[in-house]
Amino acid sequence: MTKQLLTGSFVALISPMNQDYSLDFGGFRTLIEFQREHGSSGVLIMGSSGEVSTLSTEERHAIVRETMKQKQPGMEMWYGCTGPTTEATIDYVKQAAAEGADGAMIAAPAYICASNDDIVDYFLEVADAATIPLGVYNNPPRVKTDLGADEVLRIAAHPNVQLLKESTGRVAQAALIARARPHMSLMCCCSPNLGLIVPTMSLGGHGTANMTGNIIPREMAVISKPWEDFQDAENFRAAYLANLPMLHYAYSAINPVPMKSLMAAFGLPAGPLRKPQKHLNGAALQRGLDAARELGVVETYGLSPISALAAAE
Numbered sequence: 001m002t003k004q005l006l007t008g009s010f011v012a013l014i015s016p017m018n019q020d021y022s023l024d025f026g027g028f029r030t031l032i033e034f035q036r037e038h039g040s041s042g043v044l045i046m047g048s049s050g051e052v053s054t055l056s057t058e059e060r061h062a063i064v065r066e067t068m069k070q071k072q073p074g075m076e077m078w079y080g081c082t083g084p085t086t087e088a089t090i091d092y093v094k095q096a097a098a099e100g101a102d103g104a105m106i107a108a109p110a111y112i113c114a115s116n117d118d119i120v121d122y123f124l125e126v127a128d129a130a131t132i133p134l135g136v137y138n139n140p141p142r143v144k145t146d147l148g149a150d151e152v153l154r155i156a157a158h159p160n161v162q163l164l165k166e167s168t169g170r171v172a173q174a175a176l177i178a179r180a181r182p183h184m185s186l187m188c189c190c191s192p193n194l195g196l197i198v199p200t201m202s203l204g205g206h207g208t209a210n211m212t213g214n215i216i217p218r219e220m221a222v223i224s225k226p227w228e229d230f231q232d233a234e235n236f237r238a239a240y241l242a243n244l245p246m247l248h249y250a251y252s253a254i255n256p257v258p259m260k261s262l263m264a265a266f267g268l269p270a271g272p273l274r275k276p277q278k279h280l281n282g283a284a285l286q287r288g289l290d291a292a293r294e295l296g297v298v299e300t301y302g303l304s305p306i307s308a309l310a311a312a313e
Contacts, residue, residue, distance in 0.1 A: 008041030009224035011213035012049040017271035027269025039221035042076030054274040078103040107137040108145035135163035149176035156182035165209040169194040178203040245291040262288040266303040
């Protein structure tokens with residue numbers, strides 16, 4: 001398939017839930033519209049931020065089916081399609097394709113800790129079977145498998161691989177991939193602890209596949225814009241430094257706990273986390289509320305400070 005390079009802010013959406021832990025499809029609609037309205041290039045649904053490991057196969061299929069009915073013009077809709085085996089991953093990708101998804105993001109299956117060679121073969125086998133573009137998520141903190149630059153570039157050579165989300169924390173690896181100029185969008189996650197956003201964007205990165213855009217999508221759109229001139233670099237620097245407290249809050253606990261907690265506090269569709277995870281409260285949540293207040297999130301997005309203050313108690 002012809003590969004179009006994707007650019008900008010791809011937000012890894014949370015999965016909103018009702019108080020009985022069922023999926024809130026009305027909430028999905030609100031969040032998807034919120035992202036399009038505020039400049040996100042696309043959304044990734046059912047990544048780790050979407051609590052995908054807690055969802056049943058039936059729920060995963062339903063999310064793709066129902067959210068594709070809510071597709072917004074001009075915004076890509078991608079889905080996390082990693083399964084526990086190669087065959088299960090292929091099945092999830094095929095279902096997403098059948099529903100009209102723009103693409104599928106896959107990572108190495110969690111917990112099995114397969115060798116790097118086996119995981120490269122896994123990515124290539126899924127790519128062979130795919131009829132929609134694939135994104136590769138190199139995410140050793142979650143799945144242990146840690147692909148090097150040479151292995152990533154072997155996968156990137158496949159015509160169906162369109163995007164890399166790099167989360168190793170190795171600036172040198174991002175540089176090697178950027179130098180090779182694969183015909184693939186080079187993105188990174190937004191964790192300031194990994195420290196990849198600044199070097200990736202300065203080396204010609206195409207954007208970020210981020211979690212923090214759930215609450216500050218406009219700001220992440222600025223941070224995620226590819227640099228075409230000096231003004232883009234200046235805008236990036238100003239936005240990155242201004243929003244650094246929110247980025248640190250977003251990764252102050254395992255995702256999506258901080259982000260979903262803050263969204264619920266501001267009255268956005270979020271609902272509970274599936275157990276055993278629970279919302280932050282007290283000082284841990286106050287850190288996010290303070291960052292949001294400093295950034296003027298209430299005024300920018302018309303969110304409710306009353307619900308925020310109540311949730312902090």
